[in-house]
Amino acid sequence: MEKNSAASSCEEIVRNQQVILRERVRGSPKEADMEVRDGSAKLKVEDGSSGAMWVKNLYLSCEPKTRHLMDTIRPSSPITGFGVARVVDSANPKFEKGDLVWGITGWEEYSLISPSETFFKIEHTDVPLSYYNGLLGMPGLSAYVGFIELCSPKKGESVYISTAAGAVGQLVGQFAKLLGCYVVGSAGSQEKVDLLKNKFSFDDAFNYKEEPDLDAALKRYFPEGIDIYFENVGGKMLDAVLLNMKSHGRIAACGMTSQYNLDQPEGIHNLVNLVLKQVRMEGFLVSSYYHLYPKFLETVLPHIKQGKIAYVEDIVEGLEKGPAALVGLFSGRNVGKQVIVVSRE
């Protein structure tokens, strides 16, 4: 009560640069779909906005979900997505001014966070804060849930990961190596392939764009078949994988990025292999697994601190570079987790 009664007397009005959605996006996002413009913000939670909070955005995540979220906001609103932020005013009993948090925020300098939005308080600050956009955020939890919880990997099993150099894929591969699996990943450039082999310790990796026959490529890397496929792309890759699954194989479907921007998704022709090979394929949304976040952190933080998990970020400085970074994501321009720095405080 004290906080709110004081609000009217010391309002702070600040510039609030924003990345605005111009109009509904069709297919892959283009820079012209977005506009960077200056607004302003009064950084006080209004009386009666029970549970809301104002945050100063520090790091924004640029990921396939950002594209999905574009379909859920009204034109002329800011783009939304995961970000790391500092609370500047709070009527939310779970957070107070000064807390570092992460959750879904706006592509702007300051955001008013509604009480219905799930935010996580950042307790461990002895790792780079931007990691909470990736390794220690949704991509990390996605890798953990999809691979560990859904696929129950066992030592010695063969694991294939598409979009392996992406934020989720690179972690799945490293979790798999820590568990003693044989791990091969694919990516869309030689630079990423080198990263997978040299930085992330994959057993092998290949550039799918240079493989005219994906089935043949998979047979080369997995002559005895694939136990676990971590699915990020869908389309022709999934069709080729289905031909190469081992009996009782498992597929965690985290995303099908090759399909999101098509008017008519490609047909998958080899699904009968799910029956013939007794394969389990399970789609998941990380938002259903928030309750596993503490368990995930407990598992992964020691590995990070012992230097057993490598992590690569592709960092652009400045909110105004956000639109180009998002567009680049869909052409595979980024190497590692794409992060936009709004402020280093």
Place this chain on the structure above:
Amino acid sequence: MEKNSAASSCEEIVRNQQVILRERVRGSPKEADMEVRDGSAKLKVEDGSSGAMWVKNLYLSCEPKTRHLMDTIRPSSPITGFGVARVVDSANPKFEKGDLVWGITGWEEYSLISPSETFFKIEHTDVPLSYYNGLLGMPGLSAYVGFIELCSPKKGESVYISTAAGAVGQLVGQFAKLLGCYVVGSAGSQEKVDLLKNKFSFDDAFNYKEEPDLDAALKRYFPEGIDIYFENVGGKMLDAVLLNMKSHGRIAACGMTSQYNLDQPEGIHNLVNLVLKQVRMEGFLVSSYYHLYPKFLETVLPHIKQGKIAYVEDIVEGLEKGPAALVGLFSGRNVGKQVIVVSRE
């Protein structure tokens, strides 16, 4: 030892009518792919054929698997498939002369069963023996495994079954009703639809051939979506179902009969819904679940004896009618489980 030493002195040579595979089948089987001809058999297990047995076939099952098995046998050999038989000579320590058994046998009057073939001894004979081709055989176990074990149904959930009037589908529907689910099935004729509603107590049923828009049909029967889909057909039906699954839905893929005989399977376009709706889709082969057969029998026999499970067979008399029955299966001619009577003893 005694048995074998006696063999040479009392050999029994009998006529053995057989349904022979003429040549490798392309697509759906045609009657011309098969030939009924007379052979002969000496109903004694030869010295040294450790573990083999001769059986007299009584009832043969006609099912999609019969088509698959055609690809695994050499031309000029008899068709193979599940059947109920009586042991007439045995060197298999698990079975003795006179035992009633079921397992994969030949489409012929008498078959020599190799010791590597899995056979089940029939202990309960107070139900029709032909049931061991269906309700109490592989189709029954398939329904149990796919629905109960893989989909973990809960009271009040919405269940959709394609090829619902088939041997497996009719049982899945009845298991679902016993558990308190809402159950809708589809089939390919009005006669089958009536059977589903009147005989098998489905909540509703429709003729998919009369539905120009399967998505619209499913939305009509499942305005709030489908929790569990028991998949028997694949193709366009699966694509429509994917649009109508509820969040955290489950699909047990028992077969994709619409696809087996196509040179190029149809494309499935809506698989991204596995991710968006967090659906688990799992293929299975009943042969991996033989260990559950006793548990299954224990569950289902009381229901049968209490008249709580209805079962419909489409019985043709005589091995020579086998080819037409098998061809009819793929055009949906049969109503209920297709059985061929070889001998009523």
